[in-house]
Amino acid sequence: MQPTVVQQLDLDAIPRGTRAHLALETVRDGLGADMLVPVVVARGARPGPVLGLTAVVHGNELNGIPVIHRLLQELDLSRLAGAVAAVPVVNVPGYHRNERRFNDGADLNRTFPGREGGTNAEVFSWRFLDRAVRHFDYLVDLHTASFGRTNSLYIRADLRDATTRGMAEAFHPQLLLHNRSEDGTLRDAALDLGVPAITVEIGNPQRIQEDLVRHSVGGLQRILALLGLVDHTPPAPPPTPPIRCGRSYWLYTDRGGVLEVFPPLLASLDAGAHIAQVRDIYGVVTRDFHAPEAGVVIGRSTNPVNQTGSRILHLGIEGDPETAPAAPDA
Ligand SMILES: [Zn+2]
Structure with a gap:
């Protein structure tokens, strides 16, 4: 119609x-x-x-x-x-x-x-x-x-x-x-x-x-x-409860080259976890990146073409807005 x-x-x-x-x-x-x-x-x-x-x-x-x-x-x-x-x-x-x-x-x-x-x-x-x-x-x-x-x-x-x-x-x-x-x-x-x-x-x-x-x-x-638009019982949610994050931020590269990001989506990372590596175009590893604090991977780069300042991953810090730990000193 x-x-x-x-x-x-x-x-x-x-x-x-x-x-x-x-x-x-x-x-x-x-x-x-x-x-x-x-x-x-x-x-x-x-x-x-x-x-x-x-x-x-x-x-x-x-x-x-x-x-x-x-x-x-x-x-x-x-x-x-x-x-x-x-x-x-x-x-x-x-x-x-x-x-x-x-x-x-x-x-x-x-x-x-x-x-x-x-x-x-x-x-x-x-x-x-x-x-x-x-x-x-x-x-x-x-x-x-x-x-x-x-x-x-x-x-x-x-x-x-x-x-x-x-x-x-x-x-x-x-x-x-x-x-x-x-x-x-x-x-x-x-x-x-x-x-x-x-x-x-x-x-x-x-x-x-x-x-x-x-x-x-x-x-x-x-x-x-x-919200009261329907009065019948909706489908049950998936059994796994949502991960709750009180804050989040993106990590960026400070060195250009070919980027490889290791952890999958929703991976739980310890502080210091090895999260990404950069090689120059000749294959030499020029930079390693580590998680600055414990967190969970909300999103991540899939694009290896990395100019300095490209995104690595979106790190969520677990906890309620009030209780999520404060960011560590840079
Ligand atoms: Zn959008």
Whole structure:
């Protein structure tokens, strides 16, 4: 069916107990044509909150698309309270070009809230926020690792806030990372609008990972139950409890060359563990890297081409926000 072109996400215009395929007007391209953002609204038979789902804010981070498709397919609208408003692709030009960034080179997830009268990416961000996100009561933003890296299935959320912590725990990812929210992210802009929001990082870019997709669909179904959109029992979470990290940081190389990173995702590292090695192009080992403190591998580089300052791995420090040990002196 042809989507209905709309200028605002007006949920009340959609009859209760039905599903609508919308195309949201944002900006116009160089041909003067609308850049239309796809939105699926599943409106329940009964009143209730609106859960917004967004994917592909970064154009090559694709696992969120089948997560949204499958969640919607399994929803019983006659038993749904409120609505699920899902945006399978936010960054339309990035998606077409298989690239992280928007078509002016900006990183959309550093551009929110944007502004009317701003750059290409700023206007787009502002209008997407104003025309879509403003109508949500809650938001789950679906991402993956960036090009040249892999991620576990982990959530970035403010674990000190009861609502966002509850959403993150109900999802039951492999790892929960306390993180208030960085300036310019969609999550940060939603929080500023009073919309509780979490970010889910689902594995790797530019591919669909079936096991992580299935895990994530179950996670969203548990969030629907938590927020009262469904009253039936959601699928049980996986038996392994999520690893909880109170803080995290990336380790970077200080020597260029061919990089090899040793530990797999979610590996538990002791302080001083040998984590990576650099060889020059003649094969001579020029640098070894060690874990500065004990932690767990949240994400890691898979790209051996390492200019000085490239990422090695994303180290999570286990513990609650309050109890995670302070960083050691550099
Ligand atoms: Zn991303």
